[in-house]
Amino acid sequence: MPKTFIAGIGHYVPENIVTNKDLMKYMDTSDDWIQERTGIKERRYAHRTGESTATMGIEAAKKALANAGIAATDVDFIIFATLSPDYYFPGCGVLVQRALKMKEIGALDIRNQCSGFVYALSVADQFIKSGMYKNILLVCSEKHSFGLDFSTRGRNVSVIFGDGAAAVVLQPTEDKERGILSTHLHSDGESAEILAMYNPGTHANYWMEQEFAHFDDAEIGQMFMSHAMIENAQNFPNMDGPAVFKKAVVKFPEVIMEALNYNGYKPSDIDLLIPHQANLRIAQFVQQKLGLSNDKVFNNIEKYGNTTAASIPLALSEAVEQGRVKKDDLLCMAAFGSGFTWASALVKW
8 A cells, every 4th residue: 555645735824914013003912912822923814805725725726836847737626625714605616627637536624623634635535545646735825804703802813814825746755754644623512612613604693693583583584694794703713712722732642642642753853843733832732842942943924823624835935945854854744623523644754
């Protein structure tokens, strides 16, 4: 059975840099307040109408394809991970297929939020190992800036997120010392609403029954979004930050150790840990827990904020560009996010 390796990688970030001080124009916050809680100094925001989740993903995909030395027509499957698609439906995968003039290949969209890249990597790995596909394009992209609450009410969420995209090309290899060693996926929906964007959604009837109890079922069912939802900020992301942090600092190191133990490694064997860029404080806690030195962990959240599904491949792409990743290095990638979902992947570069 062949192994799966990353044959090409690339990333794209919008030109527009938004600093913490820029956000002070819209909400009661400060540079010190944001950096102390998240480690973020700035983030990128896509052009309001000129860029979308798909277009950013397409730019990253072009770079990954060039880096892999293949043409778009060589790709035989697309996986696209995002929580901020261009449309409610269809997914972004087919938009990539259309824009890059690919063959009529399959396109799979994955909705695992911050864990999206590792989940997608695991899916792609199974397809490659089974021999079903030879060139898989995995794209992760997020345009958060169009759907954030830029007021003091929403600052706990809005200061964290940024826009960006990254992509990888995955191919089979017979080299047993190279590629994806294993992936490990988990979820616990018990606290799904702690980190969620409730609306628009088909559950909206529950929220509107309180205000429109006198309406019949057919009338309520037609109300995809109500004025009450907007007035109560129920159309923006919701997060209980302390609760998420508490869970993340447990599951992050746990799933990393699961990957290491499964493959017979220990933390000191890791050449580079690339955590999902959720919060620098979480990454530092995990680093300390595993006893890793600063040169063994790659973070770029200070520049881009949390780009959810795109954060790990974006960080990996930058690490490769900077020479932080070398042949035969043992890489560990781990994520924790909405759902809750968490995952890890161990890769021999």
